[in-house]
Amino acid sequence: MIEIRNVFQRFAGPNGGQVEALHNVNLTIPQGEVFGIIGRSGAGKSTLVRTLNLLTRPTEGDIVVNGRTLTSLSSGDLREARREIGMIFQHFNLLSSRTVYENVALPLELAGMKRAQIDEAVLPLLELVGLTAQKDRYPSQISGGQKQRVGIARALASKPKVLLSDEATSALDPETTRAILDLLRKINRELNLTIVMITHQMEVIKQVCDRVAVLDAGRVVETGPVLDVFLQPHHEVTRALLGDVIAQELPPTLKARVVERLAKGNAHLLRLAFKGSGVDQPVLSETIRRFELDFNILHGQIDEIQGQAFGSLAVLAGGDAVKVAQAMAWLREQGVVVEELSHVE
Numbered sequence: 001m002i003e004i005r006n007v008f009q010r011f012a013g014p015n016g017g018q019v020e021a022l023h024n025v026n027l028t029i030p031q032g033e034v035f036g037i038i039g040r041s042g043a044g045k046s047t048l049v050r051t052l053n054l055l056t057r058p059t060e061g062d063i064v065v066n067g068r069t070l071t072s073l074s075s076g077d078l079r080e081a082r083r084e085i086g087m088i089f090q091h092f093n094l095l096s097s098r099t100v101y102e103n104v105a106l107p108l109e110l111a112g113m114k115r116a117q118i119d120e121a122v123l124p125l126l127e128l129v130g131l132t133a134q135k136d137r138y139p140s141q142i143s144g145g146q147k148q149r150v151g152i153a154r155a156l157a158s159k160p161k162v163l164l165s166d167e168a169t170s171a172l173d174p175e176t177t178r179a180i181l182d183l184l185r186k187i188n189r190e191l192n193l194t195i196v197m198i199t200h201q202m203e204v205i206k207q208v209c210d211r212v213a214v215l216d217a218g219r220v221v222e223t224g225p226v227l228d229v230f231l232q233p234h235h236e237v238t239r240a241l242l243g244d245v246i247a248q249e250l251p252p253t254l255k256a257r258v259v260e261r262l263a264k265g266n267a268h269l270l271r272l273a274f275k276g277s278g279v280d281q282p283v284l285s286e287t288i289r290r291f292e293l294d295f296n297i298l299h300g301q302i303d304e305i306q307g308q309a310f311g312s313l314a315v316l317a318g319g320d321a322v323k324v325a326q327a328m329a330w331l332r333e334q335g336v337v338v339e340e341l342s343h344v345e
Helices: 045-052 075-082 100-110 115-128 144-156 174-191 202-208 226-231 236-242 252-264 276-280 283-291 321-333
Strands: 002-012 018-029 034-038 060-065 085-089 162-166 194-199 211-216 219-225 267-275 294-305 308-318 337-341
Touching (some): 034 174, 045 162, 174 194, 202 226, 211 236, 226 308, 283 294, 283 321
Parallel strands (some): 034 194
Antiparallel strands (some): 002 018, 002 060, 267 308, 267 337
8 A cells, every 4th residue: 555645845946945846645545556646747746656666755744655654764774665666667768788688687686686586587577568579689679669568577577566657658659558558457457566657648547547646736636536537527627637538628610509509598508427337328318208308419428447338428408497407416316427517618
């Protein structure tokens, strides 16, 4: 388990002032979970991940990993504790003069292990990440996705209990990104490894994470299970980030007509979100029949998040205002998340 307790991070700023990169961050990450931390550029994500292994010591607060308060350890004890925390990076950080095998073996060599022990540790890791056939190649001879697999294998060489991923897929194309995320999910399940994913891509959160925290200006503004955050985002930053994977804006050709209908007061703009079996239930047609309403579907999509179906619709509901309110209440009883929008996005 990882606990981030009341963490502040301040750096020297211009004119003798201070810049606050993190403000009172509190998070708990259970053992074996894939936890995502997302935010825009400058939100404090990389600063936060560097505090988790004390590459950057927080100005205030504590970091607790597997029951040990890292911020109170001596230098020697901290070096020992860091062996249980692996890290993978955006730009791979491989040594060009060493082969794939030698890059993975490096931390074991530095720890003083014998060649037979290193072979015993490295070869299964290369098989795990799908690089057995490339073990004698150099970084210049393999693809970006393969380089990241080397980085993952190297991070696992010391048998860590926690794996930190700092924008590890942002330099990769979409297809390679999906493959790397699938590999990380496989590692999480097979090794029961806690993984913390730092990213600015909501697609990464959607594909691999169990829970997510949204960071903005050094503050945690929203956190929860990924599906719940997708269903009902509360903060405007979360909504903006979700716009990358869920259609949030109406098509331009519709906006003028919707604005006109809303101005007349004879329509209600609703956003509906469904999950699980609710996606394939005829709740819209039942709502229309029950409450004698007109529903005009403006846009929507059906997707899958962590193995669960997820649907999102924007509809323009026309009819008696009382019946619209009753319909919204009934939809909520059916497990649909309903939000009435007062303006067109």
